[in-house]
Amino acid sequence: xxxKSLITDRSKKDWCVLxxxxxxxxxxxxxxSFPARFNELQAIDPFYIYRMSEYVVNNNFQLPENDxxxxxxxxxxxxxxxxxxxxxxxxxxxVIGPLTGLGYFQYALLYPALMGALASIVMFFxxxxxxxxxxxxxxxxxxxxxxAFITRTSAGFFDKEANAGVLMLMLFYFFIRAxxxxxxxxxxxxxISMFFLVQxxxxxxxxxxxxxxxxxIVMLLLNRNISRISKAYIPLAVGMMANVMMPYHPNILxxxxxxxxxxxxxxxxxxxxxxxxxxxxxxxxAYVVPGIIVVGILGxxxxxxxxxxxxxxxxxxxxxxxxSKNVEFSTVAEANPGSWGAIEGVTRASYATQVLPIPxxxxxxxxxxxxxxxxxxxx
Numbered sequence: 479x480x481x482k483s484l485i486t487d488r489s490k491k492d493w494c495v496l497x498x499x500x501x502x503x504x505x506x507x508x509x510x511s512f513p514a515r516f517n518e519l520q521a522i523d524p525f526y527i528y529r530m531s532e533y534v535v536n537n538n539f540q541l542p543e544n545d546x547x548x549x550x551x552x553x554x555x556x557x558x559x560x561x562x563x564x565x566x567x568x569x570x571x572x573v574i575g576p577l578t579g580l581g582y583f584q585y586a587l588l589y590p591a592l593m594g595a596l597a598s599i600v601m602f603f604x605x606x607x608x609x610x611x612x613x614x615x616x617x618x619x620x621x622x623x624x625x626a627f628i629t630r631t632s633a634g635f636f637d638k639e640a641n642a643g644v645l646m647l648m649l650f651y652f653f654i655r656a657x658x659x660x661x662x663x664x665x666x667x668x669x670i671s672m673f674f675l676v677q678x679x680x681x682x683x684x685x686x687x688x689x690x691x692x693x694x695i696v697m698l699l700l701n702r703n704i705s706r707i708s709k710a711y712i713p714l715a716v717g718m719m720a721n722v723m724m725p726y727h728p729n730i731l732x733x734x735x736x737x738x739x740x741x742x743x744x745x746x747x748x749x750x751x752x753x754x755x756x757x758x759x760x761x762x763x764a765y766v767v768p769g770i771i772v773v774g775i776l777g778x779x780x781x782x783x784x785x786x787x788x789x790x791x792x793x794x795x796x797x798x799x800x801x802s803k804n805v806e807f808s809t810v811a812e813a814n815p816g817s818w819g820a821i822e823g824v825t826r827a828s829y830a831t832q833v834l835p836i837p838x839x840x841x842x843x844x845x846x847x848x849x850x851x852x853x854x855x856x857x
Contacts, residue, residue, distance in 0.1 A: 506622030510591035514633035524636035590640040594631025642679035657710035669717030691742035733791035
């Protein structure tokens with residue numbers, strides 16, 4: 479098949495969708511590129527990540543054994559830090575750097591904008607997989623232009639979020655695809671995405687470590703297709719647990735937010751084992767998961783009364799679910815929840831809020847938890 483026949487085989491609608499998506503990607507890159515004119519990195523962490531990433535490029539993809547520019551005078555080994563933040567930009571620079579003619583600093587300035595624009599492509603496929611191409615285009619456009627995401631992927635913000643945004647969306651895309659299509663390949667790709675996401679930004683994985691297991695529990699309680707659930711979730715859980723083999727990893731196999739993923743994996747495997755070996759009659763199968771959950775909750779409450787780990791786990795779950803702030807998160811601006819006052823300031827709508835004070839009293843309804851709950855039960 480030559481190029482001409484390939485072009486004619488595609489419908490005008492397909493080319494129109496492709497053109498619109500390309501415009502959205504270019505728009506996403508353009509609005510993120512403005513800070514590059516200042517020719518400087520933003521915040522503090524980007525300087526460290528840039529320094530380590532540049533070292534990787536200039537030293538045969540090796541990190542220094544001990545970084546003497548941190549924790550002076552003793553230094554600290556960078557091997558205990560998330561490696562994807564250092565290596566992925568370096569690998570991409572080796573591939574595309576010679577084509578652009580940019581030095582590594584100029585490349586690092588534009589790298590977050592590039593990844594933010596590429597995230598719109600993944601978002602398009604998520605919308606398309608869930609509904610249709612029109613939904614995908616709208617989703618891609620909103621992601622390309624939403625201020626909260628632009629802030630963390632603008633030029634100069636050479637931090638973990640640029641990589642994590644793409645990997646997180648890839649994880650959700652392959653998870654959705656594996657569940658809808660009953661496909662092991664998509665599930666495995668989702669597990670690979672989960673592995674690299676943890677190695678990029680473990681802090682951002684906490685919400686996924688609650689959201690996806692909660693979805694799986696709901697599907698098990700509704701007694702949905704166990705084959706679809708297993709193909710979507712088992713590779714993802716394995717991908718997370720595989721991080722224990724890496725120098726950098728959170729507390730995955732213990733009492734922690736991350737430990738929710740293997741806990742639900744055990745629940746899923748128990749449900750599969752009961753069905754496979756006929757331990758319970760088919761008409762009683764719907765009671766297996768609720769029974770295991772009740773026993774698990776009682777065990778967790780018992781553990782929280784007699785062990786510090788159990789009590790800390792319940793505290794962490796409550797903190798994440800309610801988006802409450804601890805000492806660390808209270809010092810990080812992007813971790814603080816929004817408010818009606820912030821919306822008023824950004825939109826310059828002070829007069830409108832005086833005339834219409836009611837929206838300020840219901841803004842909490844639009845928190846992330848509200849949409850998480852709606853999404854779980856609509857699924």
